[in-house]
Amino acid sequence: MVSDPTDLRSGSSRRYVGGRSPALAVDRITQVFEKDGEPLVALSDVSLDVRQGEFLTLVGPSGCGKSTLLKIIAGLLNPTGGSVHLGGSAVTEPREEIGLMFQTSTLFPWRNVIRNISLPLEIMGTMEPDGERRVADVVELVRLQGFEQHYPRELSGGMQQRVALCRLLVSDPDLMLLDEPFGALDEFTREHLNTELARIAEHEHKTTVFVTHNIREAVFLSDRVAVMGTKPGRILDVVEVELPRPRVPGSRRLEEFTETVNYIREVLGLF
Amino acid sequence: MDDSMSGASTLGMDSLPGSGSDSRLRRIVSQVLLTGSVVVGICLIWEFLSWLDPSFWPEIVLSKPTEIIPAFFEAITTPFVLWHFWVTFQETAIGFVVGAGGGFLLGTYVALVPTFRKAFYPVIILFQSTPRVALAPVFIAWFAFGITSKIALAATICFFPVLINTITGLTVIDENAGLLMKSLRATRWQTFRHLRLPSSVPTVFAGLKAALTFALIGAIVGELTATNEGAGHLIETAAFQFRSDDVFAYLLMLALIGLAMFLIAARLERKLLFWHVDLEEVT
Numbered sequence: 001m002v003s004d005p006t007d008l009r010s011g012s013s014r015r016y017v018g019g020r021s022p023a024l025a026v027d028r029i030t031q032v033f034e035k036d037g038e039p040l041v042a043l044s045d046v047s048l049d050v051r052q053g054e055f056l057t058l059v060g061p062s063g064c065g066k067s068t069l070l071k072i073i074a075g076l077l078n079p080t081g082g083s084v085h086l087g088g089s090a091v092t093e094p095r096e097e098i099g100l101m102f103q104t105s106t107l108f109p110w111r112n113v114i115r116n117i118s119l120p121l122e123i124m125g126t127m128e129p130d131g132e133r134r135v136a137d138v139v140e141l142v143r144l145q146g147f148e149q150h151y152p153r154e155l156s157g158g159m160q161q162r163v164a165l166c167r168l169l170v171s172d173p174d175l176m177l178l179d180e181p182f183g184a185l186d187e188f189t190r191e192h193l194n195t196e197l198a199r200i201a202e203h204e205h206k207t208t209v210f211v212t213h214n215i216r217e218a219v220f221l222s223d224r225v226a227v228m229g230t231k232p233g234r235i236l237d238v239v240e241v242e243l244p245r246p247r248v249p250g251s252r253r254l255e256e257f258t259e260t261v262n263y264i265r266e267v268l269g270l271f
Numbered sequence: 272m273d274d275s276m277s278g279a280s281t282l283g284m285d286s287l288p289g290s291g292s293d294s295r296l297r298r299i300v301s302q303v304l305l306t307g308s309v310v311v312g313i314c315l316i317w318e319f320l321s322w323l324d325p326s327f328w329p330e331i332v333l334s335k336p337t338e339i340i341p342a343f344f345e346a347i348t349t350p351f352v353l354w355h356f357w358v359t360f361q362e363t364a365i366g367f368v369v370g371a372g373g374g375f376l377l378g379t380y381v382a383l384v385p386t387f388r389k390a391f392y393p394v395i396i397l398f399q400s401t402p403r404v405a406l407a408p409v410f411i412a413w414f415a416f417g418i419t420s421k422i423a424l425a426a427t428i429c430f431f432p433v434l435i436n437t438i439t440g441l442t443v444i445d446e447n448a449g450l451l452m453k454s455l456r457a458t459r460w461q462t463f464r465h466l467r468l469p470s471s472v473p474t475v476f477a478g479l480k481a482a483l484t485f486a487l488i489g490a491i492v493g494e495l496t497a498t499n500e501g502a503g504h505l506i507e508t509a510a511f512q513f514r515s516d517d518v519f520a521y522l523l524m525l526a527l528i529g530l531a532m533f534l535i536a537a538r539l540e541r542k543l544l545f546w547h548v549d550l551e552e553v554t
Contacts, residue, residue: 074454100454106447109546110469119465123455151546 022049023207024073024175029082031068031233041232042068043079048226048235050209055201057210057218057225059264065233066211070179073209074098086175096124099173103180105160107152113163114139114148120171138166141200158189165197169204176208183212191249194220198247215268219260220247227267237267334516342520352505356524359490359502362418363532366425367486371479374430378437383463388438399435403428404489407496416498425489429482436478440471473547476540483532487525 031043043065050056058066071077073084075091075098084091086098099120107116114135121131139145142162152160161181168176182190194217201208201221212218218225222241229236242256251257265271314336321335334342346352381387381395407424414420444467452462494503502525509517 076450076453094454094456096456098454100451102447104447106445106451108469120455123457123461153546
C-alpha cells in the first residue's frame with residue numbers, strides 16, 4: 001500500500017499503458033511568494049512522477065500548496081525553482097495538450113451547453129473537420145444527452161460540472177488537471193460524480209492529476225495519492241491505492257478502501 | 272441518488288421565471304393597477320390640497336391636475352409644441368449616440384491597453400467628479416446657440432458613465448475564466464471576443480441606461496442656458512409667463528419621453544442579457 005515516493009516503478013497496476021518513463025515529471029519544485037514583505041514558502045522541494053494513464057491525486061489541508069502546484073504543472077505559474085516536464089519537454093507556458101478544470105464550473109453563461117463544450121475547439125481552431133462529432137461523443141460519454149440546448153443557469157451545480165468535464169475532455173488532452181472539481185457540491189452529488197469520473201477515467205486512460213482535500217474522494221478515484229503537508233507545502237508520502245478497477249460505489253465498502261483512508265489520515269496527523 | 276435526475280428536477284419549466292403568457296399578462300396587469308393607483312392617489316391629494324387652500328397654491332405657480340391634463344392634451348396636439356420637442360429629441364438622440372459610442376470605444380481601448388489605463392484612469396476620475404452640466408455656458412460659447420451646443424453637452428454628460436462602466440466591465444472578469452482562456456492559449460482578441468466583451472454587457476448596459484437619462488438632462492440644461500428652440504426653451508418661456516399648467520404639461524411630456532427611452536433600453540437589455548441571472552430583479 002505504501003510506496004517510496006522516490007521510486008517511480010514501485011507498485012503495480014494493470015492500467016499503466018505507457019512504458020516505464022513518467023508522462024509527467026515534477027522535479028524539485030520550489031515556490032516562494034512575497035507576503036507583507038516576508039518570503040512565504042508555498043512549496044518546498046516537491047518532486048513527483050506521474051505515469052502514462054495514471055490517476056494521481058494531491059490531497060492535503062488548505063494552504064499546502066496543492067492548487068499552486070497544479071498551476072505550475074499547467075504552465076500558468078513559473079516556479080521559483082525546479083522544473084516540470086511533460087512527455088519529455090519542459091512546461092514553461094500553457095499547452096494545448098494540458099486540460100484544466102476548476103472548482104467553479106467557469107461556464108460562460110451566454111453560451112448553451114453545446115457551445116460551452118466546443119469553446120476549446122473554437123479557440124484552438126480545431127472545430128473542423130470533426131468537432132461536432134467530438135462534442136457529441138463527450139456529451140454521450142458524460143451522459144448529458146437532452147441538455148445540449150440548455151443554458152448554465154438552468155442547470156444544477158452537479159450538471160454544470162459535468163458540462164465543464166465535457167469541455168475538458170473535448171480537446172482530447174494528454175494531461176488532465178482537476179482542481180477540486182467537486183468541492184462545491186453536496187456529498188450525494190459528489191459521490192455520484194466520483195463514480196462517473198472513475199468510469200470516464202478508466203475509459204479514457206488519460207494521465208490525470210486531481211486536487212482535493214477530501215481523502216475518501218482521493219482514495220476512491222486514484223491509482224496513487226500524494227499526501228501533502230503545510231508550512232512549507234511539501235509531499236509527506238505517496239500512497240499506492242490497491243483497490244481493484246473498475247471502481248464502483250461498492251468499492252468504498254472494501255477493506256482496502258478503509259485501510260488506505262486511515263493510513264492517509266495517519267500521515268496527515270489526523271489520528 | 273442520480274445526479275442527472277436532480278439536474279432534471281431543477282429544470283422543471285414552472286421554476287423558470289417568465290414562463291407562460293398567462294402569468295406574464297397577470298403580472299403586467301397587477302403592475303399597471305398598482306402604479307396607476309399610486310399616480311391617481313398623488314393627483315387626488317394634489318387636487319384636494321389646491322382646492323382646500325387656493326391662496327397657498329396659487330394657480331400661476333403650481334397648477335392643479337385638472338388644469339394640467341387638458342393642457343397636456345392640447346400640447347401633444349399642437350404642431351408648434353411638437354416641433355420643439357422634436358428638436359430636444361434630436362439633441363438627446365444624437366448626443367447619446369455620440370457620447371455613449373465614444374465612451375464605449377475609448378473605454379475598450381483604455382481597458383485593453385494597460386499602459387493607457389494607468390495613464391488615463393486618474394484623468395477620467397477627475398472629469399467624472401466634475402459636475403459636467405457646468406460646461407453648458409462653455410459649449411454655448413464654443414458652438415453657439417444652435418443645436419450643436421446641446422448635442423455637445425448631452426454627449427459629454429453621457430460619455431463618462433459609459434466610459435467607466437466599459438472599462439470596469441471589460442477588466443473585471445472571473446479569475447478562473449481568465450485562467451481557462453490562458454490555458455487554452457487564447458489570443459488577446461479571442462479573450463476579448465469570447466470572454467471580456469460578453470461578460471461586460473451587464474455593466475455596459477447599466478452605464479447606457481444611466482447615459483440615456485443623462486443625455487435628456489444635458490439637452491434640457493443646454494436649452495435652459497441659452498436657446499430659442501427645444502422643450503427647455505418652451506418650459507422657460509411658459510414659466511416666465513406664469514403658465515404653470517403648460518409648464519407641468521411639458522414636464523409630463525418629458526417624463527413620458529424619458530420613460531419610453533428607458534423601456535426601449537430595458538427591452539433591448541432583456542434580449543441581449545437573457546443569460547443573466549440577476550435580470551429578473553432589475554426589470
